[in-house]
Amino acid sequence: MAETHGDGWATMLEATAPEAGMAEGQPSPGTLLPLALVQLQPGADPATNRRAAEAWLERALQPPAGTPNPKLLMLPEIWNAPYAAARFADYAEPVPEPGSLLLDGPSASLAMVARLAMRHGVSVIAGSIPERGSDGRLYNTATVIDPDGRLLAKHRKVHLFDVDVPGGIRFRESDSLTGGNRLTVLDGAGDPLATGLAQPPNLGLLICYDIRFPELALLMQQQLGAALIACPAAFNTTTGPRHWHLLMRARAVDTQCFLLACSSARPEDGEGYPSYGHSLVVDPWGTVVAEAGSGEQVLHAQLDLEQVALARRAIPTSQQRRHDLYQLSQV
Template identity: 75%
Template sequence: MSEIGSALPVALVQLCATEDAGLNRRQAEAWLERAVLEAPGGGRPRLLMLPEVWNAPYAVDRFAAFAEPIPEPGADLTQGPSPSLAMVASLARRHGVAVIAGSIPEQGEAGLIYNTATVVDPRGVLLAKHRKLHLFDVDVLGGICFRESDSLTAGEALTVLSGSSDPLGTGLQEPPNLGLLICYDIRFPELALLMQQRHGCTLLACPAAFNTTTGPRHWHLVMRARAIDTQCFVLACSSARPLGGGYPSYGHSLVVDPWGTVIAEAGEGEQVLQAQLDLSQVALARQAIPTSHQRRHDVYRLSGAPGSSVHEAHFMNTDCVG
């Protein structure tokens, strides 16, 4: 049973992108509108989520054509330069709901292109942005060969959104501290552990696009492993499996609890995945199995590299809608 004030209803939107940017925005908006509807047997979602690169084909030679400028946190996205995020922000404001807006190709400085995830508050304001740190450069014999670094530049900071003042407008007594990762980032446990140990994260969000080679092998394993490592909830929102050609996304969006249990899972196609996060389970898991207090810092410890940085956002909750 959830403690009073600890339940967070969420909805993950699993969808497919096309070669038509305008169509991608319209389809994403329609799916988000559907996700806002009250879930059967549960409350209206307070947090929505989109997958990795939802506004463009997931292809290294197409990222630049679909890239959009993304302002810095604090900007009103409804008036911003990104049409994709302006749509998300307008929907967020219309319904008074926060959105982890997946990732889109970002047109950065000096012509650089990034794979960038964002978080939007219920007023349509940008709370956080995370540039993918680990680019997906792999060559699996007999499987898939993909090199994001052929067109993308890696980010340089981990990204954490503090729950202080409840910027997501959850209404919870103890709003979550949110760590933001993108797909391949989740394979590097040090990143998630830093988010939990140094920045107090209780919720990790990972928009992703695992494929039909890596997905069957590792999708469930790595998401459950990071949940167990950090004793956090993990939201893993995937793109849907295309019916025709294109990048073969695995689908199977997941919600994993701090015990490593999958509490909600999507199929392969387009759909909305609803779940209730009982955030009181974070403290219970950490009390029952107190790994955070049992680490041997005299033998090993996490240490940020010289010059490493973190984007840690703290926002005052001023007139949040909802």
């Protein structure tokens, strides 16, 4: 349903219900959230990666003619460094706690994003970067930054990517990284993302391998009220063709949320980590409403957030769960 263009961007004007009878009339302007996902491929030099990411974010703020400027931007997993477990320590940066101003550090990568956010008055789901924690450990950490350059939320990847697929890929994040230990949902009260919506969404954060564990997404929706889930990711050419679309659509249906899956791009020369690409926007009905290709590009979409309530009224799974038989709980 997305139109992909040769100059490196794709767009989907409205993410609405896929079947006749599901939607109730045309979307209201007060429920629409324009956004853009940036699919890029980092290299070996940190400064070059920051400049490239900034250029792609600037490009994302110039949508196709006749479409609104994005209010929310998103970067992929590990956008400031090569995706290689043995090299995460070389690129790790401190990430302060939510509430901190990022304009002048301590993370050079997040400072760049914060300055861009402030310059354009836009919020950014700043993908993830390798974090060196105050405890000396390394984490794969996603962040959300507001238009004032302030850190709104911070999520450390909970489930580490340790896999060995025969004839495919072997990768062990746990050789260098430590897993996070908490769920991350940004409360929409007060409109911290500056969406301008009457009912701003609660935003949940996952990172790549986290998406394979439905309990995490379900807890975000059932107990923390998520309506939008963002998943910066780097599936590869072994797991991507098998599971990328399947898992993103499944979690959207499970939670009846919009799902934003921003991937890194596939290297043109075939060297380095073989990222699958195909960044996605999935609606609460499980329909892919916008999709990128495998290379570097921007994916624009405009979400009709009223679809979250419509889906939950039409198929009220949250009200039909058998809590007398089973339940999810946080530790």
